[in-house]
Structure formats: C-alpha cells, structure tokens
Amino acid sequence: MTTTLMAQLQQRHTVTVLVENHAGVLARVAGLFARRGFNIESLAVSVTDKPEVSRMTIVVGGDHRVLEQITKQLNKLVEVMKVVDYTETAAVERELALIKVNAEPKDRAEIMQIVEIFRGRIIDMSEKTFIIEVTGSPDKLDKITDLLESYGIRELVRTGIIAMARGAKTASRSGRESSE
Amino acid sequence: MKLSGAQILLECLRQEDVTHVFGYPGGAVLPIYDAIFDCKDILHILVRHEQGAAHMADGYARSSGRVGVCLATSGPGATNLVTGIATAYMDSIPMVAITGQVKTTALGKDAFQEADITGITMPITKHSFLVKRTEDLPAAIAEAFYIARTGRPGPVLIDIPRDVGEWKIEFDVTTDYPRNVTIPSYRPASPNGRVPELQIRKAAQLIAESIRPVLYVGGGAIASHAQEEVTALAEKTNILTTTTLLGKGAIDETHPLSMGMLGMHGTAYANHAVNSSDLLIAVGARFDDRVTGNVDKFARGAKIIHIDIDPAEIGKVIQPDIPIVGDVKVILTELLKHVLPREATAWNDTIMEWKRRFPLVYPDDGKLYAEYAIEELSKAFDNECIMATDVGQHQMWAAQYFKCKRPNQWVTSGGLGTMGFGLPAAIGAQFANPDKRVVCLSGDGSFQMCTQELMTAVVYKLPIVTMIINNRSLGMVRQWQEMFFSERYSQVDLQASPDFVKLVEAYGGVGYRCTTPEELKDVLAQAMKIIDRPVVIDCLIPTEENVYPMIPSGQSVSEMLVKTDLESVKASVHADGSEWSFSDEEKVLAQYVEIASEISR
Secondary structure, three states, X not given: OOHHHHHHHHHEEEEEXXXXXXXXXXXXXXXXXXXXXXXXXXXXXXXXXXXXXXXXXXXXXOOHHHXXXXXXXXXXXXXXXXXXXXXXXXXXXXXXXXXXXXXXXXXXXXXXXHHHHOOOEEEEEOOOEEEEEEEEOHHHHHHHHHHXXXXXXXXXXXXXXXXXXXXXXXXXXXXXXXXX | OEEEHHHHHHHHHHHOOOOEEEXXXXXXXXHHHHHHHOOOOOEEEEOOOHHHHHHHHHHHXXXXXXXXXXXXXXXXXXXXXXXXXXXXXXXXXXXXEEEEEOOHHHOOOOOOOOOOHHHHOHHHOOEEEEOOOHHHHHHHHHHHHHHHHOOOOOEEEEEEEHHHHHOEEEOOHHHHOOOOOOOOOOOOOOOOOOOOHXXXXXXXXXXXXXXXXXXXXXXXXXXXXXXXXXXXXXXXXXXXXXXXXXXXXXXXXOOOOEEEEOOOOOOHHXXXXXXXXXXXXXXXXXXXXXXXXXXXXXXXXXXXXXXXXXXXXXXXXXXXXXXXXXXXXXXXXXXXHHOOOOOOOHHHHHHHHHHHHOOOOOOOOOXXXXXXXXXXXXXXXXXXXXXXXXXXXXXXXXXXXXXXXXXXXXXXXXXXXXOOOHHHHHHHHHHHOOOOOEEEEEEOOHHHHOHHHHHHHHHOOOOOEEEEEEOOEOHHHHHHHHHHOOOOOOOOEOOOOOOHHHHHHHHOOEEEEEOOHHHHHHHHHXXXXXXXOOEEEEEEOOOOOOOOOEOOOOOOHHHOEXXXXXXXXXXXXXXXXXXXXXXXXXXXXXHHHXXXXXXHO
C-alpha cells in the first residue's frame, strides 16, 4: 500500500453507531460532532432489524487520536449502545446516488453505455433528461459523476455511505469495539 | 390509587431520598406547586432567581455528595437555570434539574413561555428527558437520578409538560417505581466493577521505579469519596501530593505531604515538583489548561499514570503511559495492595526545601490584604467551615490560603468559572449541612451577580458569613490587562458599587466594613456570634494587588511570575546569598541534585 493511500485511510474513518431509536438522538450525535469540532463527511441513519435500535453510519475525517476521542465521546451519550470503527475491519461500503443528467436524443446511447458499464439503471426518462440510479463505493460514484458531467448534471443526491463487516460478524455482536 | 403526574413526581423524589428542592414557581409548573403545597417532608426553598436555585442545588451537592435538585418553570425559568447547569456539568456535579414545559399539545408552536430547554441544555447535561406521557415519568425520574450520580456524575434535566403533571394515572410507588435502573446503553464504571489488575500492577511497578514521583489529585477523588485512599497512598509511598482547584480536600492541606494547589495560580513548589517529576500520578484529574499551561512543556520528563472514571479523559489532552479507567476509590484501594512502601528521599527533601524557601507570601505593612483576610476568616472558623467562593482573584487567594481539611468543604466553580456562584452555593451548602458553619468568599464584582439570594438567606435564617474582597475593580481582568494589555484598564472599574453594608441591612442581614487588619479581627469575632441571619463583611483591600504566583495562560513553569518585588520574598529567595531564581528550570533541577548529594553524604 502506498504511503499516500495510508495517509488517506488515516484521515477517513467509517464509524457505525447503534443508538436507541428515540426522538432527539440524531440531534445529540450531530451536536456532539459539531461541538467537539469533529468533521462529518457523510451520515446515514435508519432503523435496524430491531425496531428499538437505529443505526448511524458516519464517515469522519481525522487521525487516530481524533477517532479515539470521537468513539469515547459517542460512548458517553446515554442513548448510544455501540460504536464500531470499520477502518481496520474487512467491510463492504456502499452508497447510492440518483443523478439527473441532460440526455438529448443524440447523447442517449452514449449515456446508456456509461450507465451499463457502471451497472446503474435509468429509472426515469423525459424528453431532455434521465434519472440514473447507481450503487457502489464512493469512488465509483465519483467516477460516474465525473463522466456524466460533460452532458450536464442537473441534480445529484447521494445517500452517504453505509457499511457492514464481511463474514459472520455483526455490529451488535462483535466487530472492533471502541475502547471502554 | 390515581395520582397526578405532579404527585407522582413528588412520590418519586421521596424514593430518591430528596429532602430539599430549590425552586421558583410559574405557569407551567402550577400542577407541581399545587402538589408541593401538600408536601411536608420535602422542603421547597423559594429562591429569588432561578439561577440561584441551580447554584444552590449545586452547592448542596458539592458539600454533601448527594444529588442536588432544582425546579423552574418553562421558558425564562428554564433558561435561567442554564448557567447553573453548565457550572455543574463542567465540574461533574450530580444534579437533577426539573423544568416545566408548555402542554404537549402546544409543544413546538411557540407557545407562551415555551423554550426548547432539552435542546438548549444538550451540550451541558449528561442526559435529558422530555417526558410526554405521565406513564413515562417514574422511569424518567429514576433514570435521571441514576445517571446523575453514577459514573462520572453530572446534571440531568427532566422537562415536564404541564399536562403531563396534570394527568392522573394509577400509581403505587411500592410497585411502580423502578428501584433498580438498568439502561443497556449506559454502563458506567461502578464501585463493584472489575478492576484492571494488570494495569494496577504496572502502575505499582512504575511507582517503585520512580525517583521523583508526584501525586496530582483532582475532583474525581472528591466525587469518589476517596480522601482516605489518597492520603493512604501518599503516606505509604511518601509521595508529595498536589491537588487541583476541585481536588482541594482530597488530602488534608495541612498534611506535611500536601503541596497545595498546582497550575496557573498554584504554589511555586507544587508546579516545580510536577515539572521536575519523573512520574506523575494523575488521580481523577483531567489535565485542564489551567493546570498544564502549555501541554508540550508540561511535565516533559515524567511518565504518566492516569486514573479516571471517564474513558474519554484518557488521552484527551495527554497520552498516559498507564491508563486506568475506573472509580478512583476502587482503583486506589487495589493499588494500595500492590505498591511498596517508600521512604522519603532526597526528592522529598528538595520539595520541602522549595516549600521553605518559596512559601505563599503577602506584604506585612499594616494594610488589609485579601490573603490576610482569608487567613483570619479560616482561623476564626478553625478551618472547619464550608467555604463557597465566587470567581476571580479572591477565588485564587482562597484556593491558596484556605486550607481544606476534608472533602466537600470547598465549593467553587472551577471549569466554568461562574461569577455569582458563591452566595447561592453557600446557601445550598448550609441546607445540606445545618450543623456546620458556611462562609462565602466573594468579590465586589461577583457578589453583585446573585445578590438577590441574600433575601433567601434572610428568610431561612441562614447564618452564612460572606466576606467581600472589595478592590473596587474586576481584579482578575484588571490583573490581565495590567500584565498583558499594557495597563489599558478597559471596563474594570467598579468604584460605583452599592454600599454593601446598607445593602445587606436592607435585606435584613447584618453588614460590617473593614479597612484595617485590626478591624477585621473584631468584626469576625462579632460576625461569628450571629447565628440567625446572614452577615456580609465588606473588606476594602488595595486595588492594585495581583495574584501570585502566576503562570501566564498557555505558558509553562519557566515563565512563572512570582512576587519578587516584595522584600520578604527577596529575603527568602536570597537567604543564602545566591542568585537563585525560581523561574529558571535548570537551576531548579541543579538544586535538586545539590540537595540530593548533600543527603547522600
């Protein structure tokens, strides 16, 4: 692994936070990040297989000391049940994007080719536009976005990363737990 | 039996052994105050401003170790608690703040006296509850008290909409109050928890190997009631001990192994001991910037053992060599089993020599000085009183000159530094300790920030003696402007202040004014005899006095300023005719080597 890649990895962490599914928990977590000066790159929240538990996937910038403080401070929140850092764990990370791109008749074939190469789907079509749905790693979404840029992107939305450890491990049962 | 939410609240407070509630009524808490009307066993103290209620609950908690409780109405009542809650949060004080809220149906509609107090207090509470159903109230109260007092203590807020207090539900306290609280997502280190034995053994090993160890003890030792263990550790190992502003009383400050306070205005010897140490044992302390100054230059040669109940404190400021997470009392009890007895060494002698040469000093020229006034006040009460302070120069002088004998005797706002804290905190402390004398040390600036609570002290016949260190100025700000802003004294002049003697008399208390040391002695003798109302002693001291020693903000021990302009200090510094200066790090270590070699000869 090159040193620059190492450095990048140290700067970006994917943290999964299991929280009690109460009103206001998101505000507590987001407030903590703001207050302590931690920088959120993306945040995805949804309920889990257990309705009383919500799962937040947060991508955050900072070195390992910053990450350590983040996990410790998160653990202090009463409603936070578990914090798992996937940085050094084999995990799959996925993000979904919806891209509304100009699609004049003369460009349509080209765009459809690009979409196919990226295993995306066209889910809406008008006289002048497509909406493209594409799923994958953030890198992959960056790349297709770059390629579509030349046609003119009208609107773009990304979900933020969600992550899951490979193999039988689960966030609630194992994974690299934050120090306590 | 069907009870209203308000009645259930009081039933639950009884279950938590609450005896005092500091509060102020208002619209949204009318149901609660209606229930209080029939309540005989919980004393409600009517304050004059909700900020006073929060500080009183805080002073009650600090002076007793129990959870303090305050109560305010929605909107402005709740926001007036905010400073008090933040004060308690910064110093990890167990407190439950109960606020009224507009009806659940009006929530979020900008109703009259509506404020999102759970939102406002999110960064300054350990946790908070907005209770939307009366059925949820008992569990919320049980959890609030549990969270407030366990682990690293802190304030918890319960926001109760008016209709939640009105609705009646079937409630039997014997079965419906959750006595054993378990919150799956909250697992504080408990006194019965597992002890990290390996870490403790390693710590004992480091202590055995160290040559210049220092014990640095903070508020965590007070919260953990660990005075005996701290003292036992110091005595068994003969390690000199310094306490933080909040750690005062964790070891008797008259103990030969105590070095008093360290940090920005700490004793010169404590700061030099820490700075020259090769092992720093931090116990329930958090390496606050007022302690460390420039972190990169703080105790550079020392290995660090950090004992704290809060894992997030480990490595937050300084990366320790041996982190130990747990309750201070539990950890020290275990550590005491493993540490070897250690004789006093040349290191001890060095520090003792520093203590002898560089004592805390103030001029003896017939004028009335704050340091003298504080010493006389302490003497008058035989150092047995509880002392609450405000914030500023007087607070630092008190930290230096008031020698705490025991924990919970010292009530001061450290982390937040809240002016106006002293008087209401003293009132809270007096309610928690009816048999003890309580004094409040204040300044002419701080005193005017919560003066209205004099009325509360008069109504409840509290014999609190408040000493105002009056320099007609915002002294601490003035000191910084003198030193770091070219004597440009911007907005620090308080010549225009009320006549404090007449002011306290207007409230129904007793006032004295002192301008000389002799007057003060007489006045103190009279003040002590008054046991049915508050006393205020207005001590006029010179405006130009500064607090020394001082390590300027963000700097290190080598920049420490001492009172070298005073003849008495000069005499002691140059007693041996040397050019020895305290702000010279190398010479400090040379001094150690010199003394060490003398001893070994």
